[in-house]
Amino acid sequence: MDSKEIIRIENVSFSYGGPKVLENVDLSIKENEFIGIVGPNGGGKTTLLKIILGILEPDYGQVTIFGDSTENSRSEIGYMPQIAKFNRDFPITVEETVLLGRLGRTSKFGFYNKKDKVIAKRAMEDVEVLEFKDRTIGSLSGGQLQRVLVARALACEPKILILDEPTANVDLRIEKDIFELLKILNERIAILVVSHDIGFISEYIHRAACLNRTLITHQVSSLDGEAIQDLYGKHVKMIAHDHGHGHH
């Protein structure tokens, strides 16, 4: 319990007007953690992310980032969406896309400064897309584009990287590449990754937060068949787990 807490989710409940999508969710994420949120579709994964990012307000409970409101500290988060909503034909180069991550950190007016360019270059080096920097995003493969979006999130100089199903649209080999990359990045920043594929990511993550309306965290070592069955089966346990786990 030595490492600093980045995100604290306390007793969060949420509904879109109907039945509760999230109920009494507690979760604490610490520096240098690599945590996976897993669970069935409709289990509330994306909703929880939106609450962490401050896009949605919880009905009950609260989320704090470095002890401050999500609104104020959103800029500490590097976010990579599940489905990029942009148009692949947009005339924008890889470098320009990554530079967008500097928004909120750089000057309000005019163009990017030298520091922005240096940080964007480093982010592109980290994910190994620097050689494509002048290509349009439309000319990239699916795996390359995912890397560019990771670089854009890194250009925010985040304390934590949040990725929503980063490998939903790429094949297995690229999925492995991307998680190897995240593993390296995890040496300096915390990572929260949402995935439906619990078996695959358990190789990489320290802790799994299993979400199906309620949230139960497991150390990866204790993630067995029974836990998965509980999560995806009809029976859902209504327990708030303790989070007093450091990482291994």
Added chain:
Amino acid sequence: MSEFFEALTSHYFLQNALLGGILASIACGVVGSYVVVKRISYLAAGIAHAILGGMGIAYFFGNSPMSGALVAAVVFAIILGWVSLRWKQQEDTIIGALWSMGMAVGILFLSKAPGYHMDLMSYLFGNILMISRDDLFLIGGLDLVILITVGLFYKQLLAVAFDEEFAKLRGISVEWFYMLFLILIGFTVVIMIRIVGLILVIALLTIPPAIANHYIRSLNHMMILAVILGIFFTCSGLALSYEPDLPSGPMIIVLSGSVFIVSVLAQNAFRKKRF
């Protein structure tokens, strides 16, 4: 054609027309590029047509139609922007209704003002040969406003055009910049009234950037190429229409539209991959 160049050296109004076309192409290429990549040409056309309402009202009350156009440009940009943000579901129906109503109001007011026939045609289809010194100052001034705004907020406008969700997460007020951008579209339409008129403006706003989009890799290059193409189309449209005494606005549109079609066909034939 040679007659045109001869006339150009001696006739003041032709020099004004040429300068007006060049200045207007600057705003058109820059703002039009955003319209094309953001895919809001329908919304832009709505603003363009509805502006006639403001012109008619201003004319009726004895003010300059251009001042009415400028006010209407801002008002309709805000109204249509608000509709597009708040009523996403019925956006196209509401824009269609406001578009026609703006024009209808304009025509009602113009019909009660003296000599409306002449003016109506030139507002709708432009008359580049009628550009006055005052018009040139107005066009140049609006150009400056547009270039300064785009220069100051290039990053934010790019982010909002490319990926609204990400822009919002980086703390950018997406709605504010969307509105600002629609107002810039309104200004550009006002600039284009003299050149090609309200009806044809949408073609000149979208065709040069759309052609440019076939050959470039980033938005700023798209803007530069669109400006160059715009200047080429307005100048050569003017020159081609001069000798046979044809209206210049439609000539400019037919010329740019033809080049666009050729460019689309060439793209499809070669299927060039952009790197």
